[in-house]
Amino acid sequence: MLHPTITKQTLQFLTKLKENNNREWFAENKEQFKLRQTEAKTFFNEVLEKMKTHDEIEKLKVFRIYRDVRFSKDKTPYKYNFSASFTRAGKQRRGGYYLHVQPQGSFIAAGFWAPEKEDLFRIRKEWEIDPSELRDIMKQKSFKDVWGELAGDELKTAPKGFDKEDPNIDLIRKKQFIFVRNFTDKEVLAPDFSNTVSNSFKAIRPYFDLMSAILTTNLNGESLLD
Template sequence: MLETNITKSTFQFLNSLKKNNNREWFAEHKTGFSTESEKVKGFFNYVLEKLKSHDEIERLKVFRIYRDVRFSKNKTPYKSNFSASFTRAGSHRRGGYYLQIEPGNSFIATGFWNPEKEDLLRIRKEWEIDVTELVAIIENDAFKKVWGALEGEELKTAPKGFDKDDPNIEFIRKKQFIFIRKFTDKEVLSIDFAAQIDESFKLIKPYFNLMSSILTTNLNGESLLD
């Protein structure tokens, strides 16, 4: 069943879970978790249906509430958020969407989190040649108002094989190419939250189109797809 908005009870559950992050409490409140989880899944599916009206989506992945603590110093067993990703369909469509619901830390994110080695080199080679189209997209007033600046980890200096004095070095040294939009709790609980998410995702399309074009062609502009 689709849910058109996030309710206060979801925040109340997540706040309680954060304060009582242990297996005993969770076991006692498993029914409450199931109720809120299903409601949020319904909301994620509602966002999915909106996304499908302007993009091809292959898969919705709802992340588990259980944390993988094997290699973490933080041994709390549960996340204090509900989250999901939306995978674009087809090898010619690159980039993805992410949505997280958490009291005080709700946000959406898009872009390229950790590109594979070959993709990262291809992107850097493109920026070495020209960033004009990229800058035109990310410096657009409407785009910046929603998404802000390009974010992600970056090197302190130039990658191997690139000139540290290259005029486009601010882009070349990046390892991630992501945009994040944060939401207040009031915004998340508003009746137009799904619409705000969808309008934000629509605005990212020119960026996805550019990056998809780069990652599916060589430097001569020839397609790498069969």
Template sequence: MTNTIPKETLPFLKKLSKNNNRDWFNDNKPEFKAIESKVKEAYNYLGELMNGHDQIDKVKIFRIYRDVRFSKNKLPYKTHFGGSFHRKKPELRGGYYLHIQPNNESFIATGFWEPNKDDLFRIRKEFEMDDSEMREILANKSFKNTWGEFVGDELKTAPKGFDKEHPAIDLIRKKQFIFTKKYTDKEVISDGFLDDVNDAFKKIRLYFDYMSDVLTTNLNGESLL
């Protein structure tokens, strides 16, 4: 099983970016399929590494074909590889994502992209009641050095039913709870890249353990499972 991102991945994606049409892609499809096969092996290898510290029940590599039906951008192909790593539900919450793209645009992401209405309300109520544990995680030196601060969409003011003067309003107004870490092209094709990604994902467990506990209990701490 491939334990690195193949070195031909980024050059091919650069060529695809300059020739994003069906004729070129069909002419170069054998090369793409060979690269895609190795990339899938690398993602699955990472999934195995992650199972050493988490419970990953599914690795999903997204297709190269773009859904252009409702998009103004009609280019038929993505110019990156992307894949997600699903944790065992319902007890383990949060997700992982690995994005491979040339020109130093690769990154990993973790957290909660689109929490449903009930989960979003539960998270906000937790922060309203007590944000100290979340603050401790964000201030943890090892965590912060790897993941930095939250990124993602947020409201400009307080959500309905919440006090805009609340001390935790900076957390309460968030709509997404995501962390990201960027990588250079040189890092992506290095021998230790997937090990570094795995180590970064391992450090997110402080956050995931906390959020999983929040989202599987009520405000009294009683299990909902």
């Protein structure tokens, strides 16, 4: 049985959209867009079903092609990618998944994009006390081969209330705690790409399990869940 895939036609459409990012061209090619969008949504749902075999997923969100240009200097009206996020179910499961399909720019990401103030402080305090579990996870070959190094925006110096000379300042100054895996167009077009995405997300679980434990307890290890 053939599984839903991303086809060359979809990448070609997105390339043409980037080159002709205007409403007139888009209107003339609206039917082609609908076909490509349907293909992408079908693929995202295929990934969702595979992910449900190793995680509890509450929601799939497929992002719109239309850009919000109200506060942007770039007034081009359309994105030239198809993307989706996968939300984990329950307060006890933290972390989010993101999938981005774009010619010569496809990637997946997992982690914490914009932690709330309280969560950010809790994470930083954990790294200040003992980040050994995190560092052990990141050193594991099965993890590192898939996800590489911890990414995300960070401060240039220590956040307020933390010592800039702390030996774990490389973690403490992070504002985001994400991992990213990039893909070539050839990898995206492969018939088993949905498996690759799902298995990659599965490989992030040791990190998610650790962060979920941190974010659902206080510094004394007491549960914050109702």
